Amino acid sequence: MTDATVVARPDGEDVRIRIGGEVDLDNATAVEEQLAAAIPNETNAVTLELAELEYLDSAGLRVLFALAARLEVLQIELRVDVPPGSHARRVLQLSGFESLASLEA
DSSP: OOOEEEEEEEETTEEEEEEEEEESTTTHHHHHHHHHHHOOTTOSEEEEEOTTEEEEOHHHHHHHHHHHHHHHHTTOEEEEEOOTTOHHHHHHHHHTGGGTSEEEO
């Protein structure tokens, strides 16, 4: 089984969530559950920090798209901090994720 870490911390009325390791078919459901539990409905914005994310496959990408859809319904802004040139950034760019959230460095 692959390892992923999800660490959430409040930032005022916002939430910052650091995702590290690998998010793939083996752990995507667990990561999705951790993300859902970390975000109260009253949050103004969520920032995903992906600098420590080493690998993201299609199951992990589905988790991020589902998160973006949930936040859109709740009218919560989504921002993604992801280093230029990283695997995660390339996957997000190729998938069209930028239409759902701004990718920041």
